[in-house]
Amino acid sequence: MSTKHWKGAAMPDAGDDLLASWRDYTDTAGLVVPAQSIASARSTLTRAVDNGANVTVNNPAYFDVGGVLYRADGSKGAGGAWVLKPANEVEYDVQRYGNGQSGGWTGTVKSGASSGMCATKLIARPYDRMMMATAVAWGLAKSGSVDLALTGKNGELSLGRFSSGTQDCVTVTMLTFVRAGEQPSVSLSVRGGSPSGGTLTLSGDTKLNYFSVLAFPVSMAD
Structure with a gap:
């Protein structure tokens, strides 16, 4: 045999x-x-x-x-x-952000600058995938303009703005293509908006700040 x-x-x-x-x-x-x-x-x-x-x-x-x-x-x-x-199992990664305290995180970010929250932990696979990321965060923009940002490879950006002076729950989504053998790269952050950034307080409650990623195998065409 x-x-x-x-x-x-x-x-x-x-x-x-x-x-x-x-x-x-x-x-x-x-x-x-x-x-x-x-x-x-x-x-x-x-x-x-x-x-x-x-x-x-x-x-x-x-x-x-x-x-x-x-x-x-x-x-x-x-x-x-x-x-x-x-077969064709969908991968997932869920992360939560916060310190469990009512005060949460407060910071000032300049326009175009970012303060990182978390990034996907999915690993490279030997096939092409489509990846869908969703993020939700509760915050209070005390001054200026601040965005919740999903950042992908090659600088891909999906933004959702916190309303200045108002407690706000912001949701952002992103679809991105990941080639075979490539390490997935999607991260969540707070990003300063135009023209001069701003100051934001995020809730410390991990139930209000979370980040999830789904990865689906797709056709290998090239």
Whole structure:
């Protein structure tokens, strides 16, 4: 069984035991196994491995659970259960900003300058992605003009302005493309607006200041 089909299935060579070869071929053919639940898929996987199946990153097992395709690469979670990951899984990262105190953060930022709050912790992947970032913050612009800012690669900016002299909840969103192998780069900050920046107080309540990022696999066209 030294010959492999281009799809990964092990093919019998001349002189191989054909009955034994069927098992090797089926184990490496990448077939999708129907399962009624995740628990059922895990039980099936346990029986297969106990009977000699080799489930690895290079030879994963696939399960159809209620119409959703899951992939198992032989890894287990902290509790010892098989890890099943949905195909085309959406990645996410959620962060909250604040000190838990009523006073919060107060600072002055000049026009075009920024005071960083947080940045995404998503990592590079070997495929193109579309990333959607959303930020919400509560603040009081005591003077001048101050924006809530999402900054992407190459200086991409999405801004939402705090109303001067008024307690305000500002929401900002951004869509950005991340190429295969590229480290995602989206950060949240307070940014001084035109013409001369301003002074802002942010709430210290982490329920009022948060930053979330979703990353979706997209077509690889070039």
